[in-house]
Amino acid sequence: MNSDSDLSIAGDILEVQHLLRPAGSHPSTVAGFAGLARSIAADRDRWAPLVRYDTTTRWYHRLQTGPGYEVWLLSWVPGQGSGRHDHGPSSGVLTVLEGELTEHTARGTHSLDSGAQRVFAPGFVHEVVNDSLEPAVSLHVYFPGLTEMPMHSARCSATTEDAVPA
Numbered sequence: 001m002n003s004d005s006d007l008s009i010a011g012d013i014l015e016v017q018h019l020l021r022p023a024g025s026h027p028s029t030v031a032g033f034a035g036l037a038r039s040i041a042a043d044r045d046r047w048a049p050l051v052r053y054d055t056t057t058r059w060y061h062r063l064q065t066g067p068g069y070e071v072w073l074l075s076w077v078p079g080q081g082s083g084r085h086d087h088g089p090s091s092g093v094l095t096v097l098e099g100e101l102t103e104h105t106a107r108g109t110h111s112l113d114s115g116a117q118r119v120f121a122p123g124f125v126h127e128v129v130n131d132s133l134e135p136a137v138s139l140h141v142y143f144p145g146l147t148e149m150p151m152h153s154a155r156c157s158a159t160t161e162d163a164v165p166a
């Protein structure tokens with residue numbers, strides 16, 4: 001303590017808000033984005049009424065945007081899948097909100113139950129499909145926002161197509 005100073009703080013430091021670092025209203029780390037996804041997942045009243053199922057094409061809805069990121073809500077009827085793709089320069093967090101999805105990667109197949117989260121880096125290639133008999137819903141956070149989603153053939157040659165969240 002500086003004995004030349006008359007300043008002292010009595011009481012609870014947490015009540016002196018102007019001395020605290022402001023809580024970030026937007027995440028900026030992978031852990032922060034995963035936490036954002038978990039908090040949205042827990043707020044079922046926010047996302048469940050928005051979900052639509054489309055048997056002719058995959059349904060998606062941009063739920064939220066923030067500085068440098070986007071949050072998308074996706075539905076998957078049984079049999080629907082993304083095809084093999086990466087996410088261009090975007091990293092992401094995939095969270096299953098309802099149902100079950102299957103993810104195929106170069107390292108194997110992952111069964112993703114409700115609540116499961118997957119974090120991926122730019123260039124990560126995967127295919128997501130609803131192999132179950134029930135519809136599924138997932139939440140996808142992309143940072144930066146998705147600008148391209150190159151599709152890959154089984155031989156992993158890429159062709160760039162419009163950015164459709166997956």
Ligand SMILES: [Fe+2]
Binds near residue numbers: 086126165
């Ligand atoms: Fe994806």
